[in-house]
Amino acid sequence: MPWQNLIITVPEHLAETIEARLESAGALSMTLGDAGDTPVLEPGPGETPLWPELSLTALFADDIDLAPLAAALQAEYGLAASPHVAAVPDQDWTRAWMDDFKPMQFGARVWVCPSWCEPPDPHAVNLRLDPGLAFGTGTHPTTALCLKWLDVHTHDGDRVLDFGCGSGVLAIAALMLGAGEAWAVDIDPQALTATRDNARRNDIADERLHIGQPDAPGTWRADLVVANILSGPLIALADTLCAHVRPGGRLLLSGILETQAEATAAAYADRIDWDAPVTQEGWVRLSGRRIDDA
Ligand SMILES: C[S@@+](CC[C@H](N)C(=O)[O-])C[C@H]1O[C@@H](n2cnc3c(N)ncnc32)[C@H](O)[C@@H]1O
Secondary structure (H helix, E strand, O other), X not given: OOEEEEEEEEEHHHHHHHHHHHHHOOOOEEEEEEOOOOOOOOXXXXXXXXXXXXXXXEEEEOOOOOHHHHHHHHHHHOOOOOOEEEXXXXXXXXXXXXXXXXXXXXXXXXXXXOOOOOOOOOOOEEEEOOOOOOOOOOOOHHHHHHHHHHHHHOOOOOEEEEEOOOOOHHHHHHHHOOOOEEEEEOOOHHHHHHHHHHHHHOOOOOOOEEEEOOOOOOOOOEEEEEEEOOHHHHXXXXXXXHHHXXXXXXXXXXXXXXXXXXXXXXXXXXXXXXXXXXXXXXXXXXXXXXXXXO
């Protein structure tokens, strides 16, 4: 069956009212996006912040005449731009979504492969991972930066702490690259469930991967602590993260914008000896070694 979209630019305070109006007019689904360029970086648990100006896309069956509804919405709510209608060609939606997520390579050895694809290189470190509710498939530059680092720097038997594990991608990759044992922690229960599922999918034995809330590892110390969160939390967590790195161990941080790299590194001054930062698409990776007597 063919479909059509009604696309409307609305101010945030009208979004709910207009959504209700579209629903009663027969909209089958609605999608909200940023109509401007205002990034919402990482909402806290339970928060769903919106952009000041939204692009609302409502999907309708093809046999509804949307012109009168579009005109009425513009007049009633004084919308600056007139809503417009775009045809949505019929296609196999499952196929289209699956076609978008393809195996990706990170460094020399690591591949992230969706479950419906054969790994392109059967001898590589093939992490089976499907897009889900938790962050972390490798499509984001911050995850990619960390996976590339792990590809080179994971040593056999390493003890690894993945702080803010999301899908568990970094802890699982480290274990598959030879790390001996890992903790994966996150404040979001959905992330812990996703990590558990992904560990099973990749045949990671329970005794090698511990999963829990951020305080669960207690005073456990790791050879390598990885945290891909955001600059603000990374600065606030400096004492906690440093305490988990054994003297001489390594710390890997990502989720930092270029403009935030200096301040983030400074929060760890005298405790971490930083390598040169590495940037990908405006995001920075910081890696370094804990100073012995810090
Ligand atoms: C950007 S995602 C990273 C996921 C994955 N590690 C990756 O590299 O793709 C950040 C994760 O950190 C978690 N997080 C945010 N603040 C946190 C905190 N203070 N303590 C622990 N986890 C936190 C979020 O719930 C989210 O799952």
